[in-house]
Amino acid sequence: MNSETGLLTGIKVVEFTHMVMGPAAGLVLADLGADVIKVEPVGGDKTRRLRGSGAGYFAMYNRNKKSLAIDLKSPEGKEIALKLIDDADVFIENFRPGALDSLGFGYDALAARNSKLIYCSEKGFLDGPYSHRTALDEVAQMMGGLAYMTGPPGRPLRAGSSVIDVTGGMFGAIAVLAALQDRARTGKGRHVSASLYETTVFLVGQHMAQYAVTGKPAAPMPARVSAWAVYDVFDVKNDEKVFVGVVSDTQWKAFCEAFELTEWAKDASLAANNDRVARRDEIIPQLRTLFSGFTQAELMTKLESTGLPFAPIQRPEDLASDPHLVESGGLLDMTIPEGGEISLPAMPIAIDGARPGLTINPPEIGEHSVEVLKALGLSAREIDDLMERGLIDTALPSPTAQPAE
DSSP states (O other), rough: TTTOOOTTTTTEEEEHHHHHHHHHHHHHHHHHTTTEEEOOOOOOOGGOOOOOTTTHHHHHHHHTEEEEEEESHHHHHHHHHHHHHHHHHHEEEOOOOTTHHHHSSHHHHHHHHTTEEEEEEEESSSSSSTSSOOOOOOHHHHHHHHEEEEEEETOOOOOOOHHHHHHHHHHHHHHHHHHHHHHHHOOEEEEEEEEHHHHHHHHHHHHHHHHHHHHHHHOOGGGGGOOOSEEEEEOOGGGGGEEEOOOSSHHHHHHHHHHHHHHHHGGGSSSSSSHHHHHHHHHHHHHHHHHHHSSSSHHHHHHHHTOEEEEEOOOOOGGGOOHHHHHHEEEEEOOOOTSHHHHHEEEEBBBTOOEEEOOSSOTTTTTTHHHHHHHHOHHHHHHHHHHHHTSEEEESSSOOOOOOO
């Protein structure tokens, strides 16, 4: 971890999480230098074994963390976890309401042992009439209006990534950072929470505000009335596409000059954006004809030279070789538990010009169990006993095993 980006060095985090939302909160803290210990069951977090669209969850959201695999339902496992939490600054969980209380890891129980603990709960809903319900990213997108706004009219469509899980995790991490700052003043911990549903509603808030201001419901994005005359995806040669935006009157002048649209440049009735929006039905078809004669590279070169907003339509698999990401440190090369080397996005921030890096690959099941238990004061024989009884998993050999001759 770079000294420039390890701003949370010395902060100890214990994470009881699975899937995306909870791990995403821990990832933010881990990437910023916190010592994050992921506590998972013997046999590993089930997220590791997801397939299909969930196959990348574990690799993406669990780097820079240590893995302690332990049986929390056993008295020995529970006592070890409690001892670990007694010395922690932050505890993160995203289990259904009441699940951890029944195991003795609820907020009241842990706060009674460690009054300085920041306890972060990542849930489907904050306290209220829906708080007993089970929620998923998809549930929240449907309930919160995001699916309605994303798909064509009458065809609600979830966003193309776990956007609510990840953003909800980020909000949880923001609350943790605020609580740590508060603790520096008061010496007391806090119980902070973030949720899928309220995260979705926050993201859709701009459309709620639009309705309040205009008195008209916001149309789904594919059917929206654009705020700008040119803000569209255009077909170019070789069946490729380019998004082009012209979002100011100054950009309009530069655009007309770059593409030699002399008549439009001289037309005073097109000088103001709102007037151009009223004539989109005239402007856009002509631009579609014009741009169809360019290759993607030719069009993007011309647009970049004029400083206009543009974008190629890329797929996720294209991003691993994106020149900007590769050259700027936006990708982290890592080894995943399944084997093989992959490149995944770094946290999208820079601190004094430095990007948060990789210190720990996404861990094997129990890869750090022995290390963590030794740090808690357990002897090699005690660790061996836990291993023999199946109460911990470890990717390492027995600490008392003799090397082969």
